[in-house]
Amino acid sequence: MSESRLNLHPQSRVDRLVADGQWTPETIDGMFRDTVARRGDALAIVDPANRAALAGGAARRLSWSEVGSEVTALIARLAEAGVSRGDTVGIQLANGIELTEALIAVFALGATATPLAMQYRDHEITTMGNAAEFNWVIAARAFGERHPADDFARLRDQLPTVREIFSYGLAEDALCEDSTGVTHLFPAAATEADEAAAAAYRAANPNDPNDCVTICWTSGTEGVPKGIMRAHYDWLVFSKVCQDASDTTEDDVILNAFPMINMAGICAMLLPWVRTGCVLVQHHPFDAPTFFGQIARERVTYTLAPPALLSMLLHNEDLLSKIDLTSLTRIGSGSAPLNPAMVRGWQERFNIPIINFFGSNEGVGLLSSSVDLPDPDDRARFFPRYGAEGREWSMELSKWADVKIYDLETDEEITEPGVPGELHISGPQLFARYLNAETLRNPFDDQGYLKTGDIFEIAGDNGEYVRYVDRAKDIIIRGGMNIAPVELETLIMRHPSVADVAVVGDEDETLGEKVAAFVALHPEQTLELPELVAFLRDQHIASYKLPEKLRVIDVLPRNPVGKVVKTELRKALVEATA
The missing domain is CATH 3.30.300.30 (ANL, C-terminal domain)
Structure with missing residues (x-):
């Protein structure tokens, strides 16, 4: 490895945030095991309804005990092959049970998961694989007409650090005619030997919540993808923000249509599922009839959807007459400014509040819920200004995070409403550093605040909000x-x-x-x-x-x-x- 994946945050930061209760000793894999034990035979996860068309295998439904057993078996197989703490594992699997299990298994082994979008081809695979120095790869045997695991095998000479390439999928999934260079793994219930091997591995290699658990990728503005290094510590507190805003509980059925490769899929869906023990319904790639069919069939209570889809749906009477949204109690949206008329329309017509998310892989966590901003127009336009005097917010992060706005030319802090500047944010949800950070611009200011590159202004009668103005970046x-x-x-x-x-x-x-x-x-x-x-x-x-x-x-x-x-x-x- 070109740099350590262990002890990601400086010890001084760890000591301070642990002492203050902002970070806890929990790890993602430990939380998963606790939830499996607590939820047992309750339904845990559902495959995409169109899985058969993509990979050839039938969609599955697993209880918490069943998914926990399959994760344990996968841990045993990967450990036998040599995957260990501090390694880096590239993962290219579509949303589904196998991707969920692969992520948890890699976390449990103390390795760093680097999930890749299914759209990535040779250019992105070799760029990211060499930047992160993949030691291992877990990829799909089939995705439509493609065979990602075999693509990795074909590129093996361009990925010199890769020791072995695994495929992971059902036995009936489509196989490429020539799968040389790929070790095929199959979901299976853990044997007693697997249980013992996984327990022995944990005892000999205990996870540290400060270990790098993921490297996610963002395009940035420099043209070269940047690897965002995150530990259990910051992922878990960041995901609690999403859980607080959506009020997710074990009684929910959540539908995930965002690839589990970055903030939306991991922070807003995977980790709240692990924490609460609710039902996770997977969806990939986005297909409107399948998406709406899953909402009706699975009685989905919460999902994420892009603003454009919500606006289109609100004005499509023909489509609305054909779908059943009666189980939905709230929807999260973001990545682009929300139209107040759209947010108001969903609330007034369907009594479904839209939660406004503004986030990034680095740890920007601005969320407007119906609890903090009950008026839909306000919720579409404003976000809580953490640290604003005399105002409390429902999200726990608001007690720890702070936002400031700085003039782009003078670097002076802006304290009056209506003056645009760059948003800086602090808090325990921030990532540790970029991969190969010494080659990149420092994203933090002198006080340790993340410089977001996004233009905001202070708003509200008492300066209690911030309002998004524009993207400073050209993404x-x-x-x-x-x-x-x-x-x-x-x-x-x-x-x-x-x-x-x-x-x-x-x-x-x-x-x-x-x-x-x-x-x-x-x-x-x-x-x-x-x-x-x-x-x-x-x-x-x-x-x-x-x-x-x-x-x-x-x-x-x-x-x-x-x-x-x-x-x-x-x-x-x-x-x-x-």
Whole structure:
């Protein structure tokens, strides 16, 4: 390993937060075992309803005892192979029982899980695999027409630190004709020997809540994916924020449609499930008929949904007449500003409050619940200003976290309402550091606050809120997936016809944004969108990053210091559709 995955946070921070009760000695795997013991034969987890179409195996439903037993068996198989504390395990599995079990098993072994989006192909796999120095890989045997485990095997010579590649899935899942270089593992109930082996491993290798439990990936703005290193300590307190805002209990049935690779899937779904012992219904990839069918069939009480989907649904009377949402008691949404009319519409028409989430993998945790902001218009526009004088909030994090806003030019703190500046946030939910942090800009200020790069302003009659103003970064968010324009621009510049390029987000009612590329060409050259897409596909990038609009222009607009003025490009897109 290029850097230690153990003892992630400085000991001084650990001592201070443990003494203050903000961090506890719990670990995610220990909490899982406690919940298995407590919930026993109660239903725990349900596979995606369309699993058979994706992987060939029938969807399953497991009790807590059953999923606990399968996790134990997987721990035994991985430990036999040599997976151990401090190792790094790349995981590419779709939402489902196997991904859930793989994550918990890797956590229990004291290894670091690095979950990867199913859309990732050769480019992303080798970039992230080498940055994190994967020691092991657990991947799906089949996902639609693809065979991810075999893809890893094909790339083995480009991943020199990988010791072994495992597939994990049901015996009836589709297998590639040539699976050389892959060790196939199958979910199975633990034997007495497995139970003894797992217990012996835990006794010999006790987990420390300060160990790095995950490296999740964010595109950032530098064009190179950044690995976000998190320990049990900070994940568990961060997930408690999501649980507090949604008021999740063991009586809930929660539907997870976000990949369990970052904050939305892990913090808002997986970890509250582990903590409470509720029912987790998995969904992947997003398919509207399947999603709404699961809500009705499983009597889902809580889910997350992107703002665009909620807005579309609210105005689609034909679709509303065909689906049953009567079991839902609240919905979480975020990743983009919420329309007050949408939030108000769901509350007034269906008596379903929309919880407003503003978060990041690094630990930004602003959440507006119906308890703290009962008025739907306020909930859509504002977030609690932690640390505001004379105001208490229902979330436990509000007692420990603090937010400040700083002028981008002077770096002076802004204390009056209505003045935009960069949001800085502190608290026990913050991540420890980036992978290979010495090569990246320090994300923390001198007081240890995270510099979010997002523009907010103080709001409310008594300055008790903060209001989101704009993204300081140029990240494109397409269907909840972050796309770094710089990364895509670098790849497009490799095309022999392209002299200059800028990539921006093009507003889309369903996905939030789509990728639009503006290019200036070399003399006497032409370029059409299908040709560009084919060129990028040949570089094996994730399909969701592919441009869906191409504009050829003579020269890109730049400011006096040479930076592309992307606001002019976005304006051109809006004007073209007006």
